[in-house]
Amino acid sequence: MGKDKLRKFAEVATFKNVVQLDAGKDYKGEWASSFFGNNNPIVLELACGKGEYTVNLAKMFPHTNFIGVDYKGNRIWRGAKTALEEGVDNVGFLRIQIETILEHFAENEIAEIWITFPDPQPQESREKKRLTNPKFLEKYKTILKDNGIMHLKTDNDGFYAYTLEQIALLKFPKIKETTDLYYSDLVDDVLSIKTYYERKYLADNKNINYVQWRF
Numbered sequence: 001m002g003k004d005k006l007r008k009f010a011e012v013a014t015f016k017n018v019v020q021l022d023a024g025k026d027y028k029g030e031w032a033s034s035f036f037g038n039n040n041p042i043v044l045e046l047a048c049g050k051g052e053y054t055v056n057l058a059k060m061f062p063h064t065n066f067i068g069v070d071y072k073g074n075r076i077w078r079g080a081k082t083a084l085e086e087g088v089d090n091v092g093f094l095r096i097q098i099e100t101i102l103e104h105f106a107e108n109e110i111a112e113i114w115i116t117f118p119d120p121q122p123q124e125s126r127e128k129k130r131l132t133n134p135k136f137l138e139k140y141k142t143i144l145k146d147n148g149i150m151h152l153k154t155d156n157d158g159f160y161a162y163t164l165e166q167i168a169l170l171k172f173p174k175i176k177e178t179t180d181l182y183y184s185d186l187v188d189d190v191l192s193i194k195t196y197y198e199r200k201y202l203a204d205n206k207n208i209n210y211v212q213w214r215f
Contacts, residue, residue: 008077012095015080020073020095029106035092036065041111044069046098047118049195051079051091056193058083058091058116064111068093069101074085098131105143113140114151117197120159132163134170141215149175153191153210157200160209167213174213181208 012018019027019035027035031042041064045054046067058066066090070076076093083091097105122130129134132152140150154160160179167174178184181191182202191210199210 005074008013008074010075012077012080015077015084015093016106017083017089017091018073018080018093018095020075024068024094024096024104028104029053029109031067031092031104031105031109036090038065040065040090042067042109043114044105044110045114045116046070046095046101047115048079049075049117049197051082051093052195053114053116053193054091054093055079055083055086055088056089057190059086060190064090065086066091069098071095071097098136101139102142105140108145109142110148112146112149112150112151114153115146115203116151116153117155118159120154120156122156122158130159130162130165132159132166134166137170137172137215138165144215147214148178150213150215151210152212153181153198153208155198155206155208157207160211163211167211171206172215174211177211179209183207186210 032039043057043066044065045068048054048070054066054068063211068079075093076095080093094104115131118131127133152163176186178186181187
């Protein structure tokens with residue numbers, strides 16, 4: 001591991017807006033009251049990377065709590081540091097494997113979940129690692145409130161098609177969908193938030209897929 005990554009790992013451990021691994025279990029069912037000190041709704045960004053969506057959503061909606069979830073501490077470092085520097089106090093980050101999410105959040109604790117440009121895991125042998133695999137969807141369904149909303153943005157057409165297939169097979173109601181977000185009538189200030197990876201894809205003229213659904 002490079003010196004810069006080591007520095008970020010060490011620094012992120014000191015950030016008050018970052019919770020790591022088993023420490024997150026202490027907040028299960030009490031993230032709003034114990035971590036944020038309020039009773040506002042909670043929105044998750046899974047595989048949040050540098051946390052661009054988490055932080056920008058938090059700025060747009062100051063009366064909602066946002067948590068970015070990722071396992072890579074050197075990526076979380078960027079979003080967490082930005083939030084601290086800019087005084088965005090309705091945002092936190094949780095460093096865990098997403099497979100363990102039920103150990104960290106209670107039933108009906110979350111209002112919305114965003115999945116933004118995850119690793120598409122294109123190999124068939126890695127289907128179970130895809131974040132919209134049925135085993136993951138069942139976990140999200142458990143922690144979401146009734147009528148809680150799911151969002152997916154991805155540049156990967158194969159992963160998008162796979163996700164739509166799972167939504168159809170499981171008979172989840174779709175709310176919105178498009179295979180070319182920025183040339184659709186769906187784009188708004190929220191959907192216009194761009195991650196580091198999305199900017200790269202758009203520079204290469206890649207279409208952006210988006211779907212919103214409920215369980």
